[in-house]
Amino acid sequence: MTRPRPGEPLAAAVQAGYEHCLSCHACRSVCPVQAGTGQLTPLKLLRLAALGVVEPLLHASELWYCLQCNRCASACPVSVAPSNMIRLLRQECTCQEGWSSSVNEALSGLRSSLQRARWHMADAVLRGDDAEGMALEWARWANQPLPERAGVVALGEEQDGAAWGLSACMTCGACTTVCPITHDRAVFDPVRVFRLVNLGQEDAVLRSPSLWLCLGCGRCSESCTQQVPGHRVIRVLQQQSMARGHAPPDMSARLEAIDRLLLPAYLEAVRAALGR
Structure with missing residues (x-):
């Protein structure tokens, strides 16, 4: 398996439409994981991806907290879709060297x-x-x-x-x-x-x-x-x-x-x- 290229997080952010983000935190206000635990801020992940911060982002547990409910995208006044970016970054994670299929199975089971x-x-x-x-x-x-x-x-x-x-x-x-x-x-x-x-x-x-x-x-x-x-x-x-x-x-x-x-x-x- 190959490691993600440095530009790939940015590519995921671009597909999510990060350049239109107003930093209004509408995504945070509707995220059920954030409401229940305070441990998932979609805007934070979006900014890290936009900056091309590779290692911390792809090793962030928060990527796997997301329920993919799409409420962040629905609430965004400028149609940014953090949930889509998270889905793409998850795919990148599974291509990392050392990523185990057993982890995928465990997460799917959870x-x-x-x-x-x-x-x-x-x-x-x-x-x-x-x-x-x-x-x-x-x-x-x-x-x-x-x-x-x-x-x-x-x-x-x-x-x-x-x-x-x-x-x-x-x-x-x-x-x-x-x-x-x-x-x-x-x-x-x-x-x-x-x-x-x-x-x-x-x-x-x-x-x-x-x-x-x-x-x-x-x-x-x-x-x-x-x-x-x-x-x-x-x-x-x-x-x-x-x-x-x-x-x-x-x-x-x-x-x-x-x-x-x-x-x-x-x-x-x-x-x-x-x-x-």
Whole structure:
């Protein structure tokens, strides 16, 4: 494997549009990792990349804290996309001499574990349990299999029914490929959400904890060749779930608070995987 060339961080920053950055810190104000832990400042990484500071940047644990939710890019008034830069720099990291494939596997496993834990927290909120207290037990819920229980639908399971809505969706799976939280398809898979709705299983989707894992990054919509606005469809489904009484009216706010409880332990696990 070859080491990154000195200009590559700058190239990643250019692709992110750093030259338009106003240093307004809008990205910081919406970053869920920063809100939950205070340990990720997108603007800092953007500036380091723009300055071509290679070694400190490519060895920064913060690159791997990012959830790729794309909120930084959505909030930026001049369309700078720190999340895209972070994604490109991660690719550069994996080309470094001495980078181990086992580290990639460990980090991928942790991202999967985080979404599994979030699934259990969403399930607890829907059932009226003490999800906030459960969130303090990261290790337990990160490794807990999804339950086989009546009324709980793992969206990796296909159902039968009459097709309706989302008629343009070809179930090609492009959305699944780019989704930053699809690791275990039974936990979350956007194309399965759309397929279930098309098969007349909307009510099953509205009752599922998986519906609430979506980060709203919009990558599914950007990748869809049929122009299905996937992230907006999921947002409407979430609104319907609350309107029909399947989820509490403050569901989104509660899950954001729970994420803030989960993230410190997740970041600690990331540092351990990186050996830092």
